[in-house]
Amino acid sequence: MQIVAYLRVSTARQGASGLGLEAQRAAVQGFAAAGGHTIVAELVEVESGSKADRPQLAAALAMCRLHRATLVIAKLDRLARNVAFIANLMDGGVEFVACDMPHANRLTLHLLAAIAEHEREMISQRTKAALAAAKARGVKLGNPMGAGHLKAGAKYAASLSVARRADKVRSNDLAVAGIIAELSAAEHSNDVAIARGLNERGVPSPRGMVWSRGQVARTITRLASYAEPCTVR
Structure with missing residues (x-):
C-alpha cells in the first residue's frame, strides 16, 4: 500500500536538532520496508500533543485522501494525547497505523489514546504540585536575573524561529509540488x-x-527557487 509518514516533536529545539525525528523516521521506514509499502510523502510537525491545530497533520490527511494512502506514525502518542482528537480522526475517512502496534483495532487505539491523555494530565499535575511545594518551602521560582539571562540567546532564538518557519513553508510547498505540476500541465492552466x-x-x-x-503564485515562485527537484516522493 501507499503510505504518508507523519512525524511530530513537541519543541522547536527537538525539531531543529532532529532529536526524536530520526527514530520516528526509522520506525516508519522499517514498517514500509517490512511490508513492501511505498512512502509517498513525509510531513513533520513541531507542536504539543495536546493541541488539535496541526497544519502538517491536515496536509498529511489531504495527501492520504489524494493518494488513497494510509497515514503511518511511529507511536500513537506522536499523533495526539487526546481521546476526542483520536476519535474524530478515526471517523475522518483516513486509515492510519501506529508502528509500535500495527495490528491494533479501533478499541485498542481508543484505550491507548485514553492512557496517553491520562499520562499527559498526570505529568501536568505533578509539575504543578512540585512547583507549589517548592514555593511553600520558600524557594523563589523563576530566574532571579529576570529577562536579563535571555539576552545572550535572544538573537539565536530569533534565527532559529525564522529557520523553523522557513522549513515549515518548504515542507508545505514540497508536499503539494507534484499536484501543482500535474495541474500546471493541463491545457489552459493558470493560477486560478x-x-x-x-x-x-x-x-x-x-x-x-x-x-x-x-497563494498558488507565491508557492510556484518558492518552488522554483529551491535547489532540489520539487516533487513529492
Whole structure:
C-alpha cells in the first residue's frame, strides 16, 4: 500500500536538532520496508500533543485522501494525547497505523489514546504540585536575573524561529509540488485554475484553508527557487 509518514516533536529545539525525528523516521521506514509499502510523502510537525491545530497533520490527511494512502506514525502518542482528537480522526475517512502496534483495532487505539491523555494530565499535575511545594518551602521560582539571562540567546532564538518557519513553508510547498505540476500541465492552466483544482481535490492551503490565486503564485515562485527537484516522493 501507499503510505504518508507523519512525524511530530513537541519543541522547536527537538525539531531543529532532529532529536526524536530520526527514530520516528526509522520506525516508519522499517514498517514500509517490512511490508513492501511505498512512502509517498513525509510531513513533520513541531507542536504539543495536546493541541488539535496541526497544519502538517491536515496536509498529511489531504495527501492520504489524494493518494488513497494510509497515514503511518511511529507511536500513537506522536499523533495526539487526546481521546476526542483520536476519535474524530478515526471517523475522518483516513486509515492510519501506529508502528509500535500495527495490528491494533479501533478499541485498542481508543484505550491507548485514553492512557496517553491520562499520562499527559498526570505529568501536568505533578509539575504543578512540585512547583507549589517548592514555593511553600520558600524557594523563589523563576530566574532571579529576570529577562536579563535571555539576552545572550535572544538573537539565536530569533534565527532559529525564522529557520523553523522557513522549513515549515518548504515542507508545505514540497508536499503539494507534484499536484501543482500535474495541474500546471493541463491545457489552459493558470493560477486560478490551479487553485480551483487544489480546492476540488481537498488539498488544504498552507494555513489550512482554501487556495487563492495569490497563494498558488507565491508557492510556484518558492518552488522554483529551491535547489532540489520539487516533487513529492
